Amino acid sequence: MTRRRGLMWIAQHALAIALALMFLGPVVLVALTALMTDEQALTSRLWPEQWNWANFGDVFARSELLTWTVNTFVYASLATLFMLVSSVPAAYALARFRFRGRKLAFLVVISAMMLPPQVVAVPIYLVWARLDLTDSLWPLILPMLFGDAFSIFLLRQFLITIPRDYTDAARVDGCSDVRILFTVILPMARPAIAAVALFSFFYCWNDYYGPLLYAGVDQEGWTLSLGLATFKAFHSVQWNLTMAATLLVTAPVIIVFLFAQRVFIEGVTLTGVKG
Amino acid sequence: MTQAGRTRTPWLYLLPTVAVLAPLFGYPIYMLGLLSVFDYRQAQVSGGEPTTFIGFGNYATLFGDPRFWSILGQTVVFAAVLVIVTLAVGAALAVVLTRAGHWPRLLLSLAAMAAWAAPAMTGSTVWMFLFDADLGLVNQVLGIDGFNWFYDRWVTFGVVGATVVWHSFPLVMVMLFAGIQAIPVSVREAAALDGASEWQSFWRIIVPMLRPLITIVVIQSIIWDFKIFTQIYVMTNGGGIAGQNSVLNVYAYQTAFGSSEYGLGSAIGVVMTLILLVVTLFYIRALHRTGEKL
Numbered sequence: 001m002t003r004r005r006g007l008m009w010i011a012q013h014a015l016a017i018a019l020a021l022m023f024l025g026p027v028v029l030v031a032l033t034a035l036m037t038d039e040q041a042l043t044s045r046l047w048p049e050q051w052n053w054a055n056f057g058d059v060f061a062r063s064e065l066l067t068w069t070v071n072t073f074v075y076a077s078l079a080t081l082f083m084l085v086s087s088v089p090a091a092y093a094l095a096r097f098r099f100r101g102r103k104l105a106f107l108v109v110i111s112a113m114m115l116p117p118q119v120v121a122v123p124i125y126l127v128w129a130r131l132d133l134t135d136s137l138w139p140l141i142l143p144m145l146f147g148d149a150f151s152i153f154l155l156r157q158f159l160i161t162i163p164r165d166y167t168d169a170a171r172v173d174g175c176s177d178v179r180i181l182f183t184v185i186l187p188m189a190r191p192a193i194a195a196v197a198l199f200s201f202f203y204c205w206n207d208y209y210g211p212l213l214y215a216g217v218d219q220e221g222w223t224l225s226l227g228l229a230t231f232k233a234f235h236s237v238q239w240n241l242t243m244a245a246t247l248l249v250t251a252p253v254i255i256v257f258l259f260a261q262r263v264f265i266e267g268v269t270l271t272g273v274k275g
Numbered sequence: 276m277t278q279a280g281r282t283r284t285p286w287l288y289l290l291p292t293v294a295v296l297a298p299l300f301g302y303p304i305y306m307l308g309l310l311s312v313f314d315y316r317q318a319q320v321s322g323g324e325p326t327t328f329i330g331f332g333n334y335a336t337l338f339g340d341p342r343f344w345s346i347l348g349q350t351v352v353f354a355a356v357l358v359i360v361t362l363a364v365g366a367a368l369a370v371v372l373t374r375a376g377h378w379p380r381l382l383l384s385l386a387a388m389a390a391w392a393a394p395a396m397t398g399s400t401v402w403m404f405l406f407d408a409d410l411g412l413v414n415q416v417l418g419i420d421g422f423n424w425f426y427d428r429w430v431t432f433g434v435v436g437a438t439v440v441w442h443s444f445p446l447v448m449v450m451l452f453a454g455i456q457a458i459p460v461s462v463r464e465a466a467a468l469d470g471a472s473e474w475q476s477f478w479r480i481i482v483p484m485l486r487p488l489i490t491i492v493v494i495q496s497i498i499w500d501f502k503i504f505t506q507i508y509v510m511t512n513g514g515g516i517a518g519q520n521s522v523l524n525v526y527a528y529q530t531a532f533g534s535s536e537y538g539l540g541s542a543i544g545v546v547m548t549l550i551l552l553v554v555t556l557f558y559i560r561a562l563h564r565t566g567e568k569l
Contacts, residue, residue, distance in 0.1 A: 023389070122544055125532070228396055
């Protein structure tokens with residue numbers, strides 16, 4: 001029995017390790033390719049004969065990578081900030097108050113969450129065009145001031161798990177609803193707020209459709225996703241440069257993610273597993 | 276606080292959201308429907324031409340176009356296959372995770388979640404590199420130098436689909452893993468004592484106990500895979516050879532913004548909305564079943 005257990009243990013670990021390698025393999029390959037010279041990148045040899053660190057500098061020199069990074073950062077941060085300002089109170093209202101129309105409001109939130117923005121892209125685009133705000137990232141940032149359905153849903157799922165006793169006690173002590181939100185609910189909801197903030201930031205950082213539609217033709221206004229797509233098209237045979245750019249674009253996300261993964265996993269489970 | 280004051284407060288908090296979900300959700304859908312029954316192109320946008328009501332003209336054009344039907348068909352098939360594969364891979368790995376030791380588990384979940392966190396754009400780029408005809412690692416390993424993975428329609432769908440699954444299964448895996456962890460250990464131990472195999476205990480214990488969660492995961496996956504855009508648009512260069520790999524989302528984008536056929540693009544949007552609405556109804560029903568109070 002013990003021996004069989006031992007073998008099983010090894011087998012299962014081997015599987016997990018093999019799977020992990022399957023994921024890490026491409027990352028290693030990307031890193032190796034990113035360090036090859038132009039000549040070697042055209043061959044099938046995998047190990048760089050010369051470590052060409054200059055590729056990373058080249059990427060910055062040959063593209064607007066720096067501008068794109070700044071744009072992406074501004075887009076993601078502002079959108080996330082605006083989302084929090086609007087969605088937290090909305091989720092609070094949906095989770096805590098009983099009022100007429102609450103069910104309807106929640107159903108609208110769910111429906112809005114289910115409908116991808118792409119589906120209604122045409123009318124929304126035409127509105128922004130009339131406001132003369134296309135060719136910028138504002139059409140992607142400003143709507144966040146008015147709540148994001150997915151974030152509201154996720155926050156509400158968390159807020160309903162906070163026992164009413166806490167808020168009731170505060171109310172007995174004479175707290176107003178606003179003070180309850182700030183002094184009781186917000187500190188308790190910190191993990192959920194961190195999760196939606198990260199989700200939102202990552203969504204914006206990775207967004208391709210939005211910038212493709214709104215950012216316009218001027219490279220100065222592009223985000224990383226958009227820029228990388230063009231970079232790849234311009235340097236189609238220079239896989240070493242494309243991979244260096246890919247690495248530069250992806251690395252920050254992965255690094256942030258590794259630090260915040262606990263927050264993420266909590267958030268992910270919130271969306272489906274109700275406490 | 277007065278009774279009237281108490282019932283007004285929640286609306287104050289909801290105000291920005293209601294103020295927007297109405298214009299940003301209700302209004303676009305209304306406009307989408309409206310645009311879809313007009314002849315609306317670039318000329319009308321710039322204001323040079325009057326907009327003409329053409330009733331179901333756009334729908335007639337759309338439904339009379341065999342290309343629309345083939346794209347609708349392949350969108351549905353593609354999404355269905357992706358949902359099934361994502362769930363199968365996600366569920367299998369969730370079970371592997373529960374059986375793995377601390378370090379392999381950590382390594383695997385970190386690697387998978389990193390794949391999930393990576394931008395769809397960079398994921399697509401890396402997969403295109405792996406499957407490159409001349410220099411790709413896949414062709415070298417298989418010894419089929421020069422084979423073009425982006426030529427045949429279904430082979431292309433296969434590669435793009437694999438990329439999508441690679442991005443989306445970690446979410447399913449983590450959700451199901453959390454669900455399995457929530458099942459009391461005693462239940463699974465009892466099954467194991469009674470001689471149930473891993474396969475049996477998965478289908479007889481985990482699946483029935485996690486049914487509400489699985490339903491939600493399935494529906495979220497359907498919505499996720501139905502609106503796939505980036506991978507198709509990037510990897511097949513906007514829909515593949517003669518648009519053979521197009522899906523509804525890409526098709527709508529190209530019709531509306533590529534050809535400036537805003538009316539026709541809106542009609543495609545309406546079709547997508549209706550399909551997703553049906554899925555949403557199932558989602559709300561599933562939420563209800565989990566004991567969710569609206």
